[in-house]
Amino acid sequence: xxxxxxLLVLTGGIIFAQTDFQSMxxxxxxxxxxxxxxxxxxxxxxxxxxxxxGNNATGFGIGAQYERQITKSFSAAARFAYLTAGxxxxxxxxxxxxxLQIDLTSFSVEGHARFYPFGDTFFLDxxxxxAKLTPSLKGTVALSGFGQNFVFHDSYSPSRNYFKLxxxxxxxxxxxxxxxxxxxxxxxYSHGIGLGDSIEKQVANKVNGEASDFDDAFKYIENLVFIxxxxxxxxxxxxx
Numbered sequence: 001x002x003x004x005x006x007l008l009v010l011t012g013g014i015i016f017a018q019t020d021f022q023s024m025x026x027x028x029x030x031x032x033x034x035x036x037x038x039x040x041x042x043x044x045x046x047x048x049x050x051x052x053x054g055n056n057a058t059g060f061g062i063g064a065q066y067e068r069q070i071t072k073s074f075s076a077a078a079r080f081a082y083l084t085a086g087x088x089x090x091x092x093x094x095x096x097x098x099x100l101q102i103d104l105t106s107f108s109v110e111g112h113a114r115f116y117p118f119g120d121t122f123f124l125d126x127x128x129x130x131a132k133l134t135p136s137l138k139g140t141v142a143l144s145g146f147g148q149n150f151v152f153h154d155s156y157s158p159s160r161n162y163f164k165l166x167x168x169x170x171x172x173x174x175x176x177x178x179x180x181x182x183x184x185x186x187x188x189y190s191h192g193i194g195l196g197d198s199i200e201k202q203v204a205n206k207v208n209g210e211a212s213d214f215d216d217a218f219k220y221i222e223n224l225v226f227i228x229x230x231x232x233x234x235x236x237x238x239x240x
Contacts, residue, residue: 024069027068028065029065029238030236031235032081033235034232034233035082035083036061037232038225039085040059040060044057060083061081061082061084063235073119075123077111081107083105083226086101086103086104100138100139102137105136106131106227108130109130111129116172121172127190130163132162133221133226133227135158135218137156158199160195160197162193162222163193164192166190166191168188170184170186171185180239182235182237184236188230190229190231194222198218
């Protein structure tokens with residue numbers, strides 16, 4: 001990946017012609033396949049950790065962004081991202097009986113401010129936004145023992161809203177004299193601040209029991225996959 005980025009820097013430097021702000025292309029539209037990669041990887045990753053939880057695992061994601069150049073060194077962007085994954089839980093053991101389909105869906109709307117310290121390719125990005133996560137639970141779960149009595153037999157879709165913030169760095173490569181086809185790799189981290197009751201508390205209220213294991217699972221889902229966590233973006237689009 002580093003070698004590929006080095007080649008792109010060289011190629012972009014050769015093709016990109018320096019222009020003043022008045023004549024430079026100021027609008028960039030991109031589609032990000034980073035969430036697509038995450039969506040495809042969610043199922044196999046969960047199955048590798050817990051074979052019982054990885055049954056029928058599927059996933060998909062996509063992102064889209066519009067960026068407007070304000071000055072040669074600063075721009076503002078609006079981004080929308082969508083990520084969904086489905087997985088099945090089928091367990092029959094002592095004290096546990098579960099046949100459950102879990103579908104997780106999230107979307108986010110973000111505002112970005114970008115700084116191009118060298119005026120064209122490399123950028124630093126700060127983000128503020130809103131996100132929502134909705135798990136849909138369908139099936140039956142019965143747990144007993146270990147101080148827990150958890151029974152669920154229904155279809156239930158709790159949800160939670162988040163205030164989202166993050167930062168990243170990346171490169172905007174334009175393969176044209178002034179705009180044209182654009183490739184934008186970036187790396188960063190985002191964090192979600194949950195608003196209202198947690199998913200675990202909503203589920204516990206629904207079943208009138210405890211769901212501590214469920215809470216632990218959703219903390220990872222929230223903080224590392226659907227809302228926050230490390231982020232890799234591979235965006236393709238057009239600058240004009």
